[in-house]
Structure formats: C-alpha cells, structure tokens
C-alpha cells in the first residue's frame with residue numbers, strides 16, 4: 179500500500195474514533211480568550227468543578243501544549259493515565275464525577291519545554307480527544323490556549339458542535355480582543371455560549387467585601403452590542419491565586435465567599451444557556467442550512483458539487499451566509515457534520531443518501547428549480563413554500 183494511502187486510512191480511523199468519542203459527550207464548551215493571562219484556566223477549572231458539584235459528569239481538557247496549568251490548579255501532579263481493560267487510556271479522576279486531562283503526564287519531565295510543530299500539535303489535540311476514553315459526559319470543558327491560532331482552530335474543527343465561552347477582563351484592550359475571538363468563532367462557525375468578565379471589581383483580602391477600586395463593567399454592554407449572552411463577572415480576589423496555587427479551586431476552597439458565589443452564578447448561567455441553545459436547535463429556532471450550488475444557481479447533484487452556501491438562521495432570519503468548499507476527500511455526510519449543518523436544502527438527492535443524512539440528524543428538504551439561486555430557496559423554505 180502506498181504511504182499516502184496508509185496515512186489516509188490512519189487519519190480516517192482517527193476521525194472515526196474522535197466522532198465516536200464525541201457522540202457520548204452532550205455539551206462541549208471551549209473556553210477561549212483573545213489574549214493570555216485573563217483567567218481562562220481559572221474560569222475553566224472553577225466552571226468544571228462547579229458543574230461537577232451540581233452532579234453533572236464533567237471532563238476538563240487542557241489543550242495548552244506549552245504550559246498546561248490545570249493539573250497544578252487541581253492539585254494533581256504527574257499522575258499516570260489509567261489504562262482501561264481494552265487498552266485505551268482514560269482521563270485522570272479528580273472526583274467521582276470530574277475527570278481531567280492535560281499533556282503533562284505525557285511529557286518526559288514536569289518542566290520539559292515542548293516544541294511542537296503545527297501538524298504535531300494538531301494530531302496531539304485530536305489524539306487527546308479521540309484516544310482518551312472519557313466515558314459518558316454531560317459537559318466537556320476545554321481550556322484552549324489564548325488567541326486565534328492553530329490550537330483553538332483545531333479544537334473548533336475537531337469538535338464542530340462545541341460552544342465557545344469568551345473570557346475577558348474589563349480593560350479596553352481586552353475588550354477589543356473579545357471582538358477578535360467573536361470574529362474567530364463566527365468564521366469557524368462555532369456557536370458562542372457567552373461572555374465572562376473576569377477580574378471585575380476587587381475583593382478586600384481583609385474584610386472579604388467587594389471594593390470598587392478597579393475598573394469593572396463593559397463586558398455586559400459589549401455582550402449586548404455583540405448580540406451574545408453575558409454569563410457573569412468574577413471579581414479580583416487574592417484567594418483565587420492562593421487557591422489555584424494550593425491546588426483547590428476557589429469555588430470549592432471558599433464556598434461562602436463572594437467569589438465562589440460569582441462562580442456558582444456562572445455555573446447556573448452556563449447550564450441555562452446550554453439548555454437554551456439545545457432547545458433552539460430542537461425547536462428549529464436555530465438552523466444551519468447548507469445548499470449545494472453550482473455558480474450562482476442550485477447544483478443539480480449535491481454529491482457531485484464541492485460548493486455549498488451555508489446559512490446561519492436564528493428566529494427565522496438569516497444571520498450569516500458563507501460559501502464553503504467541500505474538500506475533495508470528504509463525503510457529503512462528513513462535510514455537513516463538520517459544518518454542523520442541521521438541514522440540507524437541495525434540488526434532488528437519492529433516497530439512500532436522504533435516509534443516511536436523516537439518520538445523522540440532518541433534515542433533507544428537496545425542491546426548487548435549476549435556475550434558482552440558493553438565497554431564494556432558503557427564503558422559500560423559511561416562508562413555508564418549501565417543506
């Protein structure tokens with residue numbers, strides 16, 4: 179067998195494993211930020227612990243290949259990954275319903291500098307997700323490295339149905355970074371769960387009360403302007419640092435504190451927001467519609483074309499339209515799944531393919547005419563002419 183062919187088979191197997199693994203996880207959330215140091219890991223850890231304290235089964239994945247700090251924040255260091263009877267590796271248990279994984283146990287030494295080349299990084303992240311047996315989870319929280327580079331892009335592509343939480347601080351420059359993260363999410367078609375404003379207000383280390391000596395706010399206004407949810411704000415609290423350093427997240431270490439309460443509110447808002455996003459899809463208030471095209475008109479055969487107009491539709495209105503090219507080696511089902519399409523609108527499709535897509539929970543609606551453009555077909559669908 180040719181080397182290229184062998185590589186493709188291995189890649190296909192990896193994709194399959196990744197898909198199987200992901201299908202057992204109900205909600206996947208990527209915690210991201212436009213720049214470093216805004217408290218992404220702190221938010222990820224406290225959110226994961228908070229969800230596990232609400233009896234959800236939770237996984238926490240640290241995708242920071244250069245400086246994984248989640249093991250330290252959880253007080254678990256250099257533990258070996260458990261091996262399952264079938265030979266697969268499992269994540270490390272923090273508590274009965276919280277497991278986590280970072281690159282750390284896979285490094286030769288604790289402080290080893292890792293130099294990853296782009297393709298290696300990408301396959302390491304895919305391996306994390308595909309090779310590790312997470313079991314059945316309600317939530318997988320993924321702490322992505324800051325920025326909009328290779329790692330968040332790989333996570334977004336590997337977990338196409340992940341939602342994003344964007345973390346910011348009240349400083350203006352950080353709020354500008356939010357815009358970048360939001361643009362990134364829109365570009366990779368990742369739905370945004372909402373915005374968290376960290377280090378907002380200050381908790382006095384002496385009296386434990388909140389003092390307004392630092393700038394705060396802005397996040398809520400920005401969220402409103404950008405049309406995304408505001409999930410909560412977390413004050414600056416020196417105990418967050420101490421708790422992180424001591425390996426016990428603030429939400430569990432100081433449950434009575436204002437900060438723990440702020441994290442608990444964040445947990446409640448995240449649960450409500452994920453349920454709402456789920457319902458939006460179930461009830462058709464949110465749709466992602468793919469239409470195979472050829473030039474400016476509908477394509478005669480969806481299986482033969484590589485061009486698709488993809489629409490994000492909320493409350494019956496088109497919010498974003500994009501034209502996407504299907505890679506040559508990707509079949510229609512894999513492509514639509516990667517696009518997280520909920521519907522395929524097309525001129526025609528064989529009954530076998532229609533059934534295959536509907537089994538994959540992609541609704542197929544057929545109709546229109548060869549001289550019609552995709553926008554018209556989508557409008558006909560939204561107005562109920564096409565059913």
Ligand SMILES: Nc1ncnc2c1ncn2[C@@H]1O[C@H](COP(=O)(O)OP(=O)(O)OP(=O)(O)O)[C@@H](O)[C@H]1O
Pocket residue numbers: 211213214215216217218219220221242245247323324376377378412413414415416417418419420422
């Ligand atoms: N609300 C807070 N109050 C006080 N300190 C905080 C707060 N949030 C985060 N920190 C501290 O700020 C530092 C950076 O936080 P953290 O590591 O969570 O940021 P990050 O965005 O994940 O950084 P990175 O760029 O490394 O991914 C840590 O020392 C953490 O303890």
